[in-house]
Amino acid sequence: MRKDNDDPKDVSRPSGSPKRELGRRDFVKLVGGTSVAITTAGVLTGAGSIAEAEDNPPRGKVVGPAAVPISLKINGQIHKLTVEPRVTLIDALRNHLDMTGAKKVCDRATCGACTVQINGKAVYSCTVLAIDAAGMNADIRTIEGLAPEGQYHPISAAFVANDAQQCGFCTSGFVMAAKSYLDANPHPTIEEAQQWLGGGNICRCGTYRGLRRAVVVAWGGSVPAEGTD
Amino acid sequence: MAEYKWPPSEKRALIGKRIPRLDGPAKSSGRAKYTFDMNRPGMLHAKLAFSPHAHAKVTAIDTSVAEKMPGVKAVQIIFPVGTEVFWAGQELVAVAAQTEEQARDAARAVRIQYDVLPHFVSDVPPERAGINVMKTGEVKEGDPDKAFAEADAVHEGYYGNTQVAHCCLEPHGQVTEWQGDKLTVWATTQNVSGIGGEFAKSLTAKGVPVDAANVEIICQMMGGGFGSKFAADPWGVACAQLAKTTGRPVKLMLERDQELMEAGSRPSLYARVKIAAKKDGTLTAWQSDAWGTSGPQAQSPLNLPYLFNFPNRSANFTAVLTNTGPIRAWRAPNAPQQCYMTMCPFDDLAAKLQMDPVDMYRKNLPILGPRAKDYEVEITKASELMDWKSKWHPRGHTRTGPIKRGVGVSLHTWGGGGRSSTCQVKINPDGSVEVSLASQDLGTGNRTVIGIVAADTLGLPLDMVHVNIGDSRFPPSGSSGGSTTVGSVSSSTRITATDALNQLFAKAAPVLGVSAEKLEAMDSRIQVIGDASKGLDWKQACAKLGGTSILATNQMSRDIISAGVGGVQMAEVNVDIETGVIRVDKLVAVQDCGLIINMTTAESQVYGALIFGVNYSLYEEKIMDQQTGRHLNPNMEFYKLAGMHDIGELVVHMMTGPGYDERGPIGLGEPPTVSPGAALSNAVANAIGVRVPELPMTPDRVLAALGKA
Secondary structure, eight states, X not given: OOOGGGOSOOTTXXXXXXXXXXXXXXXXXXTTSOHHHHHHSOEEOOOSSOOXXXXXXOTTOEXXXXXXXXXXXXXXXXXXXXEOXXXXXXXXXIIISXXXXXXXXXXXXXXXXXXXXXXXXXXXXGGXXXXXXXXXXXXXEOGGGSSOTTOOOHHHHHHHHTTOOSSOTTHHHHHHHHHHXXXXXXXXXXXXXXXXXXXXXXXXXXXXXXXXXXXXXXXXXXXXOTTOO | OOOSXXXXXXXXXXXXXXXXXXXXXXXXXXXXXXXXXXXXXXXXXXXXXXXXXXXXXXXXXXXXXXXXXXXEEEEEESSOTXXXXXXXXXXXXXXXXXXXXXXXXXXXXXXXXXXXXXOOXXXXXXXGSTTOEEEEEEEEESXXXXXXXXXXXXXXXXXXEOXXXXXXXXXXXXXXXXXTTXXXXXXXXSOTTTHHXXXXXXXXXXXXXXXXXXXXXXXXXXXXXXXXXXXXXXXXXXXXXXXXXXXXXXXXXXXXXXXXXXXXXXXXXXXXXXEXXXXXXXXXXXXXXXXXXXXXXXXXXXXXXXXXXXXXXXXXXXXXXXXXOOOOOOSSTTHHHHXXXXXXXXXXXXXXXXXXXXXXXXXXXXXXGGGHHHHHHHXXXXXHHHTHHHHOOSSSOOSSSSEEEEEEEEEEEEEEOOXXXXXXXXXXXXXXXXXXXXXXXXXXXXXXXXXXHHHHHHTOOGGGEEXXXXXXXXXXXXXXXXXXXXXXXXXXXXXXXXXXXXXXXHHHHHHHTSXXXXXXXXXXXXXXXXXXXXXXXXXXXXXXXXXXXXXXXXXXXXXXXXXXXXXXXXXXEEEETTTOOEEEEEEEEEEEOXXXXXXXXXXXXXXHHHHHHHIIIIIOOOOBOTTTOOBSOOSTTTSOOXXXXXXXXXXXXXXXXXXXGGGOBOOOSSGGGTXXXXXXXXXXXXXXXXXXXXXXXXXXXXXXXXXXX
8 A cells, every 4th residue: 555645756846856847736726627627728837947958838838738849858869749738748658659668557646657767766757747847858767768679677687587577567667666766775675675666656466575576686685585585 | 209298397397497487578678568558550549438327327429529529530339328327437438539638538528418317336235225136046055053053152243345346557448450351459358369259249240240250369468357358348349440430540448447447346245154163163054144246237146155065054145236337257256255254254263262273274174175185284384384373372462552463364275277278389490489379468477388388398498489379360278267277278288289299209200210209308309218319409300390390289188287276375464453554464375286387477476366365455445435326436546555565574385296296287366366365354353352344454444343433
């Protein structure tokens, strides 16, 4: 069960952005909180941070509801696309860029299957608007950027070695969450890893035992022998 | 000649070892393509309009506004005017548009009018359910009245399991694409071989004639099913209709709320139970009045008790008809509820007799059915792994302070067996091997099991074998339900690979100057039995095929598999009696399932089942609103599932060796899901001294049981 009060992923405030960006939840509040409003109102792009990438709408300008051109920096490459302002980052990745590693499951920042990194920090991409990610000049990393084709990141390899996936639909999110966690905490114990990852990602098949071992194996830590926990 | 029967342990190069799953690298690198990930050129997105009412008659459907909305390409009415809707969330209209957002807008713009009818979404006891009940089963054996009168101890209690959902992380849905008369469906399905015919039949009935021969079902990767993904489903047929109308591929995946509202749930089960025993713990009589809901249809009677053959028994079941939504098979259909309704009263009776329940199980082995001997061994093993003797205490508080500790035990059985399965094995002149069958891997490790069986049979390393599954163009293999998959596919693969190998032996025998009967396949060689120096390496042998591949096709046989498994589980918990919060400290599962093909994925199934059990025992519950008849928590914030830190220490022990291996493979997906509810509930009762009668044991239910709420 996820603890709401210690969610490690502050989706509204990726690191490196000095001021609070406009998130989807704020936007819904801003326009009155109804779905009708979303379809008819424009979006005020977040003010106060640097809008550098070309094509991105200038800060403070009302855009939409029609699609607008934006550019997103993903895995070190600039991708140009045209999306409605209400399109979330997960939908932009999956529907517009065919980057389907991140999965859409709960679509409201609970399960973590859509986890990507923005400026090095784990973020639920279902709860970030693509236009916001563009506006904040985010450096987005998805699971596709973890290792070149044909190669595997050590975290992915540890997942395989510890059977940390069954159906695999939560796996991409766990890999990216583990990446962010290990970046900040390079040598966790099993207990530490499960406490952190238990807060933000959900698996339905029940691979948590393999998962918590994999996170430790990924940095070269030792885990109890097979057949025991 | 190679034989169909399974090799003895010293000849198993791969079978029974720990082998990483074949699709692990694709999944853990995000490269695995699921149905939800299919983006076809020119593809449209479809969304559903559904009933907000739990019970209503559709009086008008106006799609004119939706049709004119931006990006909309087609609208498909699924259920027409006049349809009686039996649950909130029933799909009525599908809309296809250029983008997902446009499709969602247009689905909302479909105007549907209803005559709203009275709804009933409560699974209260039959006497309070008015006309919404149907008595569907009643059994009586022996003389229960006399047995109760003569018993040394009688316990009476109430027990309940609420409805829970499947909550597959990949929702139900499909991508459909027509090329002329041919329909391709990328489906997330447990039934690759079966749903093509269903699509053909339904589409033809709806005026889109298509032969089953022209429908291809593809499911390479699948994000969970748990029993809920066997059918083409009305939205699947509508998706294919929209693709036909627009001439473009269409993707329709259920949104999370739809997935939870109507893509399946487990029936609830409640019972008032009376159970009796002699002073020494020997069970003598059972009586139960049970009820539960399967939604609008009366379910088949859920027989009680589970597992025990009571000499005297009286049991009845009443179906409560509700508008809570449709049920679907849920991992070990009905068995977790039946097990809970039996093993909890059993445990309460043991407490009344002041007996250790482990001793009382031993006392009753004679009425525990065909797996009784396995239970005896497994109870001993589980007790050792749990350190039961030192942890068990007579029911109730044994320590000061608000945190109370306790242990509980339960046991279970399941069938398994196999469904029809045809396999094709091709050995190419370059030595490469293809194994093809239209089975599916739900995340169970089925793909890897097939590869291991083929490679072990042919004496090859696993990476020499290409496993082709998940496509209905391959030979048909049964759906994945009832823990039948491993039995089916290991049997058909073993038999067919053996046939292919015997054909290769026939080619190699003259070269080696011996008869084919004298050959064996080991270590990537075809060699003479007893004289390993005399042989050909695999590639040399295959080169003797000339230009033609070996192609063998054969079917599964029940002669080399079995049905019927046993398992014992123990739980250790701590309960905070001030907050009502339960934490799992440790779970032990001891399980047999015949010959294990891959120890790694077998253990993962059991670990997963234990966690599944933690979910339904402590967290998940489909909550209905009595006023509106709607599902109140069709989302993952409030439909609660365990996180990684909620599961405690997990210990799994698989029974292997003589007595197990010679039975052949038996499916494992379901059996270990059966016991956790009873084991956890019994552990809580042991800790706090009272029974929390209903699952999930949420803090409010714990406090209520303690008389604090």
